[in-house]
Amino acid sequence: SGAAMAAVLGRGLLAPVGARVRARVRVRCGPRAPLRSAASAAPLYDVVVSGGGMVGSAMAAALGHDIHFQDKKIALLEAGPRKEYDHMPDSYSNRVSSISPGSATLLSSFGAWDHVCSLRLKPFRRMQVWDACSEAMIVFEKDDLDDMGYIVENDVIMSALTKQLDAVADRVEVFYRSKAVGYTWPLPSHSCGTSPWVQIELADGRRLQTKLLIGADGHNSVVRKEAEIKNIEHQYDQSAVVATLHLSEATDNNVAWQRFLPTGPIALLPLSDTASSLVWSTSHEHASELLAMDEESFVDSINSAFWSNINHSDFIDTAGAMFRSALSLLKPSGTGVRQLPPSVAEVDPESRAMFPLGMGHATEYVQHRVALIGDAAHRVHPLAGQGVNLGFGDIACLAHHLSAAAFNGSDLGSLKHLLKFETERQRHNVSLIAATDVLKRLYSTRLAPLVLLRTWGLQATNALPPVK
């Protein structure tokens, strides 16, 4: 894991202080840019975003609403068809995201958060995380009783983003059913005669040119592969099972619950006073079993996962209890009140699904005229509830640098400001991705020493706000 961590540190973080990164000559073996006459027919955009998911759409919307991009041409390429989100079905979708307050701020910066609020979302005030092998628990709560975050269906976010893209249709052109099949990279800047722009070929033969290509095309990013950017990746031996659940009784339901089982974390994310969304990361075999079993057994499994003490051992319990009483001598109020999670009554039919989990990190986020954001740059285990928030953080950072570059009259594809984005985001993302990976591995075991370690670690962390 140490070697992997060093590898994921990426470019630049290990460079000596003050050293200027020279020699950006990245020799790519792909097809060369065509001569000017052939290329001049293809329309030229200032920015093309490849991938119309939550992160790609939000990136295009953020730039489209930016004051310094008023006269710029932006294109968003989405392989799928345009979805109409005009009215939300009564039942909840099984794909939800935990949106941090920072992400909410980004979305409201271009008017999308208002739409989300007018559709539906569930704020939560508190997060309780605990270990199935001991009593150890950690509670996250904001002192000022503000919302810690929001559980929002992905469809709701997409609906809001689509509305805001429509609002700037004069600047942002969205190409649906337009999969990019080939990218042609420009030669280094001092060669004349060939087009300096990135050439994009679509599946239907249409061509585009752009000064900056932003890859938001997911963890199997084609942009990243074509740019020959090395990706550190690892498939976890886990899949996530998602479902929409109905609670036994109505409750305030403003707590997000996560319990670390030896097989993986199970999380219950509130959707409303009577419904919650399930994200259960477990082995592939167990995930398949969960999908195959009848609805009653499925509900029983969930309740048992949250309530059963079957994984406790007397030794751990005693050791944990002793540690806790020692802690309470030092900091009486620090251990937090343990709430009890709600019990589940039924599962929405047809709402069960599973998808494999993995981690990934691109060693570079940028090259001349290329930037990666979202899962194309980094893929993380859902246990931290961070996935899409990292992507939104990428957008906030990149949009900030591009806006400043546009206001300076700079060439948008210039590495100078792209590297600033990369440095800022790698610094932020790497530690989080590494920590999430470590947590995932630490909690995937019943071995007593490791259980004790994480038990005490969790209890101590819960008692000490700065560490938390």
Add this chain to the structure above:
Amino acid sequence: QLSLFRLTVKRPFSTSHSSVDEKEMKKFQLLAHKWWDEEGEYSALHSMNDIRVPFIRDTLLSMSSNYLRGNPLSGVKILDVGCGGGLLSEPLGRLGASVTGIDPLEDNIRTADRHKSFDPVLAKRIQYKSSSLEEIVEECMETFDVIVASEVVEHVADLETFIKCCSQVLKPEGSLFITTINKTQLSYVLGIVVAEKIIGIVPEGTHEWEKFVPPEELEHILESNGFSVKTVKGMLYNPLSGSWSWMESTSLNYAVHAVKSGAQGWSGPTDTLSETDIQQSSATAGTA
């Protein structure tokens, strides 16, 4: 605008009343193809855009009440004297200005033309012309809102003539922006010995210390040719980071903003941008 530049006869450069120096031209000839390599010989000029473009942009914005955010310099006619490969013309064009770039070296103009040709927006907004400043004075009397002469005055043969010509092609109350190098011991050591001979961030032989211009001298020439000096700011290049920043002292590089007096005398707005290094008392001379 294009019709003004139908001169096809290349006049030989006159010796006494021209600001173009033949020796200087030869130096730049060899590097005409290197302009657009951001990591190459001209990397310091590329990174200078990070401070000189905001300086020009913010000064002009602060002077105008019509603030069109999407296109800050829309409608502004700029003359870029000694434009080289167009390193400064292009950002100004991207901000909405109509830029005319002139340079006596044809190869520079060729490079600049070729580079802008791939971007239809820039191709329309920027016109390049191989010419000296004197050669365009006749057709361009009081034509431009702004003149930028960045890293140029330390290469001209006759500074007085140069400034006079600037005044002639500039509209009344138009702005002149100059960046250049001071003539001090420090600028000799750092600007020539270190920059050219040791670290090599400036191609060797580019600069001649004798032709460096102290800000006092520049201000004097400006003021005696109908300009009011508004701002003088020191600039500093950090070779380790490859970036420029502003500084108090003008002992190395510095930038100047001057305004041509209007027809009826002019009280310019206070410069709100940043600390003024040397304020001439005649800066308020415009008030009637």
